[in-house]
Amino acid sequence: FLSIGTNDLIQYTLAIDRADESVAHLFDQLHPAVLRLIADTIAACQAQGKGVTVCGEMAGDTEMTRLLLGLGLRSFSMHPAQILAVKQEILRADAGKLKPWAEAVLDSDEPAVLLGL
Secondary structure: OEEEEHHHHHHHHHOOOOOOOOOHHHOOOOOHHHHHHHHHHHHHHHHOOOOEEEEOOOOOOHHHHHHHHHOOOOOEEOOHHHHHHHHHHHHHOOHHHHHHHHHHHHHOOOHHHHOOO
């Protein structure tokens, strides 16, 4: 299986140290490059029959749950305090119907708008 650590992925992809106050505001989990890396990794794992998990703050962010489901993610790893809220989002979602919407988010110049953020 593969585990995507979103905190480090975002930091290294965007060359931003989120602990550095002078650039921390640039840390963006919705940056198109970050979303594309996650989507492509999930798709590649599925094509190879390998399990993939997303961990880090993104996995426990309920505003990201529907997007990750739409990208094909089925395994989340998060802090125990976040489990109930994410589980509720998953139970309310229809993952099959989310796929076209998730693809539109990936193609968007402003993914936050499609996420309602």
